[in-house]
Amino acid sequence: MSQTALNSSRRWIRPLLISLGVVLTLLLLVVPLVFIFVAAFSAGVGGLWQNLTEPDMLHAIGLTLLVAGLTVPINLIFGTLIAWCVTRFSFPGRRLLLTLIDIPFAVSPVVAGLLYLLLYGSNGPFASLLDQHDIQLMFAWPGLVMVTVFVSCPFVVRELVPLMSTLGTEQEEAAVLLGASGWQVFWHITLPNIRWALLYGVILTNARAVGEFGAVSVVSGTIRGQTNTLPLHIELLQQDYNTAGAFIAAALLTLIAIATLVVKAFLQWKLARQH
Template sequence: MRKRTGCTPPRVGDGPFFRRMLISIVLVVGAFLILAPLLIIGVEAFAKGWQVYRDTILHPDTRHAIMLTVLAALVAVPVNTAFGIAAAWAITKFDFRGKAFLLVVIEIPFSVSPIVAGVAYLFVYGLQGIFGPTLDAHGIKILFAIPGIILASMFVTAPFVARELIPLMQAQGRDLEEAATSLGASGWRTFFSVTLPNIKWALLYGVVLCNARVMGEFGAVSVVSGNIRGQTNTLPLHIELLYHDYQAAGAFASASILALIAVFTIIAKLALERRGAGRVRPAVNPAEKA
């Protein structure tokens, strides 16, 4: 860049004072608001030594909480992935009435507080709820049990995959699928040979985000799980319980696991972004010279 002479007006935000101030504000706020708490987790988790950390992690309740969290993810993530692909496909490749409405419905879990979702589930599946008595009569337990936890997790994370895929698939249009079918490919073949390879990075990106959210979900799950230690406690709920029991070291130790998962998620996310996920493939310029 050329050096500015005195008479040219500075571009907006280009003054050295303004620039330095902005950078320092962001750095300071970032450090205090985001980095410091994360570091505290690490420090506090080991505050009472490695032994306590190990004991907390290996405690049956903690282990059960981890297992439950993993279980919820193992069910919710694949289901929501399938849902996300189906929804994105329907919205981008078909024309039908209520398409705009479906888009809004998919977004609801993003805008609604998870605890509202939890309470709503209480009213649907609870003993005083709509299906509650029927389910109870058949001995099916959804609330305060694993199915409720999984359902609540699924509600909260339903939009993640769909939201990653819709803009990408919209940009790609229907040409490729039409070309494949005109060449004689079946619907499945078209999906696996043509659609999937072109959306795979965005799909994986959505799955990673969805997984992170399932494992970290607190609000909705806390309402429907009943917080029964060693039975319906997921990892985030377990952390809260330990904290309320004044077991700070234990709470932090458990929290460190979630933090670790989060860090891995971010690394995976960055790696995927580099592969072009979430970004539209640069369109091949058709007007190029032969």
């Protein structure tokens, strides 16, 4: 093929690929996103307000934030500990532990929900113990938190492990030699190094916790105004023929996602300015 022919074919291919990319982005990402908001406003501002202030909707919003608000710190601490453990120490079973961490990604969320139901439900091994103390885990908010922690636990670990492996231990060892306590090492050496990965892990965890449907739907019992999270509420409204309401709830979830991204951008900007 001559040089000119190659150039002319390139001239042809480049705009084609670019426009293909643009069209796909529009069709798969932008249009659905815009459509959610258009459909949410289809009931008018009055309908929007009425749907938003409906007690069950308010409770679904609160419950979703509660579940995410508990899941994120739990997985943040747990994930950091695990990552620290597997990258700073070598012990038998370390690889096994790393593999185990990935299980929530490998199994379907519905299976995760069922596992918890069989274990902590009233036919499970802990049933009589929980019953004696009148503790209700499944079909109540603790169950929702438990399954959400399960399905979203790998995010922080998976972000931290590769980074902490590459960082190595020299800086930390130096700090220890200089007489720093374990806590000081973590706070002044490790944390500054891993903060971006940590932040990213938190954001992914939060996104998953807010949007989780499968596992939550198994252990929820979908009691309106009690155990109905936003994703479950969307399904419920849809089945009630309240399409506008369903889209309003969907728009809320989208807004939470956008807000998360904004918070992330803001933190990045602020941290960048400190340096």
